[in-house]
Amino acid sequence: xxxxxxxxxxxxxxxxxxxxxxxxxxxxxxxxxxxxxxxxxxxxxxxxxxxxxxxxxxxxxxxxxxxxxxxxxxxxxxxxxxxxxxxxxxxxxxxxxxxxxxxxxxxxxxxxxxxxxxxxxxxxxxxxxxxxxxxxxxxxxxxxxxxxxxxxxxxxxxxxxxxxxxxxxxxxxxxxxxxxxxxxxxxxxxxxxxxxxxxxxxxxxxxxxxxxxxxxxxxxxxxxxxxxxxxxxxxxxxxxxxxxxxxxxxxxxxxxxxxxxxxxxxxxxxxxxxxxxxxxx
Amino acid sequence: xxxxxxxxxxxxxxxxxxxxxxxxxxxxxxxxxxxxxxxxxxxxxxxxxxxxxxxxxxxxxxxxxxxxxxxxxxxxxxxxxxxxxxxxxxxxxxxxxxxxxxxxxxxxxxxxxxxxxxxxxxxxxxxxxxxxxxxxxxxxxxxxxxxxxxxxxxxxxxxxxxxxxxxxxxxxxxxxxxxxxxxxxxxxxxxxxxxxxxxxxxxxxxxxxxxxxxxxxxxxxxxxxxxxxxxxxxxxxxxxxxxxxxxxxxxxxxxxxxxxxxxxxxxxxxxxxxxxxxxxxxxxxxxx
Numbered sequence: 001x002x003x004x005x006x007x008x009x010x011x012x013x014x015x016x017x018x019x020x021x022x023x024x025x026x027x028x029x030x031x032x033x034x035x036x037x038x039x040x041x042x043x044x045x046x047x048x049x050x051x052x053x054x055x056x057x058x059x060x061x062x063x064x065x066x067x068x069x070x071x072x073x074x075x076x077x078x079x080x081x082x083x084x085x086x087x088x089x090x091x092x093x094x095x096x097x098x099x100x101x102x103x104x105x106x107x108x109x110x111x112x113x114x115x116x117x118x119x120x121x122x123x124x125x126x127x128x129x130x131x132x133x134x135x136x137x138x139x140x141x142x143x144x145x146x147x148x149x150x151x152x153x154x155x156x157x158x159x160x161x162x163x164x165x166x167x168x169x170x171x172x173x174x175x176x177x178x179x180x181x182x183x184x185x186x187x188x189x190x191x192x193x194x195x196x197x198x199x200x201x202x203x204x205x206x207x208x209x210x211x212x213x214x215x216x217x218x219x220x221x222x223x224x225x226x227x228x229x230x231x232x233x234x235x236x237x238x239x240x241x242x243x244x245x246x247x248x249x250x251x252x253x254x255x256x257x258x259x260x261x262x263x264x265x266x267x268x269x270x271x272x273x274x275x276x277x278x279x280x281x
Numbered sequence: 282x283x284x285x286x287x288x289x290x291x292x293x294x295x296x297x298x299x300x301x302x303x304x305x306x307x308x309x310x311x312x313x314x315x316x317x318x319x320x321x322x323x324x325x326x327x328x329x330x331x332x333x334x335x336x337x338x339x340x341x342x343x344x345x346x347x348x349x350x351x352x353x354x355x356x357x358x359x360x361x362x363x364x365x366x367x368x369x370x371x372x373x374x375x376x377x378x379x380x381x382x383x384x385x386x387x388x389x390x391x392x393x394x395x396x397x398x399x400x401x402x403x404x405x406x407x408x409x410x411x412x413x414x415x416x417x418x419x420x421x422x423x424x425x426x427x428x429x430x431x432x433x434x435x436x437x438x439x440x441x442x443x444x445x446x447x448x449x450x451x452x453x454x455x456x457x458x459x460x461x462x463x464x465x466x467x468x469x470x471x472x473x474x475x476x477x478x479x480x481x482x483x484x485x486x487x488x489x490x491x492x493x494x495x496x497x498x499x500x501x502x503x504x505x506x507x508x509x510x511x512x513x514x515x516x517x518x519x520x521x522x523x524x525x526x527x528x529x530x531x532x533x534x535x536x537x538x539x540x541x542x543x544x545x546x547x548x549x550x551x552x553x554x555x556x557x558x559x560x561x562x563x564x565x566x567x568x569x
Contacts, residue, residue: 077459079455079458079459081458082454082455082458084381084382107461107462107463108461109461110458110459110460110461111460111461114459114460115459117452117455117456117459119452121452121453121455121456123453123456123457123470123471124471124474124475125470125471133462133466133470134460134461134462137460137461137462137463137466138461183456186460187459187460190460190461
């Protein structure tokens with residue numbers, strides 16, 4: 001971003017015009033959230049959310065803390081199963097399949113829908129083992145194949161040159177940004193179609209955050225990315241679509257969903273306008 | 282001005298007094314330990330020799346060594362640990378990983394473990410005698426003693442292992458699940474290795490406790506001082522040997538001191554090992 005863009009007087013935003021990537025011309029829903037309500041110990045946390053996530057696009061979930069963005073994210077790969085007291089009503093279709101069907105193979109679903117957490121979460125193992133452990137678990141056991149996939153995943157996240165000569169050293173010795181890229185690589189190695197990201201940059205310093213953000217931008221088109229972020233500028237830079245959530249009556253609700261540009265520049269709902277302009281939230 | 286200075290000096294005095302009290306308490310605790318150690322060393326060091334470790338006891342333990350007693354002690358410990366560890370650790374895994382925190386089942390199991398931990402060892406001895414020696418017909422034997430000790434070890438091993446497993450950050454479980462790892466795989470490859478140092482420290486503490494146990498073994502493993510031929514033989518544990526020498530054998534004080542010295546050195550080694558494990562855990566980067 002150049003200085004002129006930053007100081008453009010015509011721009012009502014502080015961080016310059018929207019630079020979201022190519023608009024997805026033919027939106028094709030790959031995740032369909034239908035009337036989803038989510039409760040923790042009977043207390044409503046997310047109320048009646050319906051939302052389509054389009055294939056190959058980056059969709060940002062924005063809104064203040066506690067409005068259920070992360071809950072929605074973990075409902076998409078059924079990580080909610082692991083949260084005590086969490087119950088989900090409604091349906092989520094991933095590629096037309098209801099993932100809350102009792103017959104759903106959750107392990108296969110989670111291979112198809114990868115997740116990256118807020119804090120980098122490498123396992124306390126070597127870099128190599130971090131990548132090979134999930135692969136082994138999914139039946140990829142041939143040594144050469146595992147090595148090839150690991151290298152490809154590390155190259156995809158731009159980490160290969162930094163770690164290729166110390167693959168057997170502890171993953172926890174990497175810097176925060178490198179750890180987060182390793183986590184993304186680990187998810188990519190399973191060749192998912194969808195990648196859920198829960199504030200993947202918020203625990204990183206600005207430079208590492210920038211690198212990870214560029215990486216997420218490059219995932220567009222190859223993967224369907226759903227990203228929770230509190231960084232509105234980041235959402236504007238990388239997302240094609242944005243969903244704005246707000247808390248009302250102690251439960252999170254989807255207020256507005258649409259093309260990122262629209263949400264930021266001409267929101268329909270006044271709450272959205274207030275939030276994206278920094279008046280509220 | 283003058284008033285403020287006086288207040289300051291008063292506060293300083295109070296601080297110093299508090300420090301004095303704390304330091305003297307620490308000194309007192311250390312002094313007891315050091316006094317005990319010096320006493321043991323003075324009484325037993327002259328009697329301690331390689332022969333004392335390797336020879337069989339003669340003349341009710343007044344002469345000879347403690348070889349058979351060390352072997353019996355080791356066998357009793359082995360039986361206790363080999364029986365208690367699988368049961369206790371599986372209980373811990375169940376409680377920490379598979380049972381919901383607030384469920385009545387988990388609460389009931391944990392409560393019974395607490396009760397078990399609080400039972401005086403003499404009661405365990407009576408129970409072991411009635412159940413293993415008499416009811417199961419194992420008699421006074423190393424097996425009876427080991428199994429009774431195992432019952433005593435259960436709560437220590439289970440609760441330390443559960444604490445260790447719970448200390449593993451929950452995010453590892455979430456991450457492993459998010460990558461499609463099965464719970465068994467996550468447990469085997471991530472959670473157990475991460476909890477291993479705590480579990481090992483718990484095991485060592487348990488062994489230390491078992492090593493020092495007297496009352497339980499008096500009722501269950503008996504006090505025959507000969508070299509045991511099988512697990513069904515009666516065998517005398519080290520702590521029991523010390524008790525017998527000092528209570529029932531006139532002139533047995535020196536070997537009693539020497540045996541106590543051996544016992545305390547063993548306990549010291551085990552405790553240092555346990556501390557090393559706990560320290561290693563603190564230093565390792567497992568816990569962010």
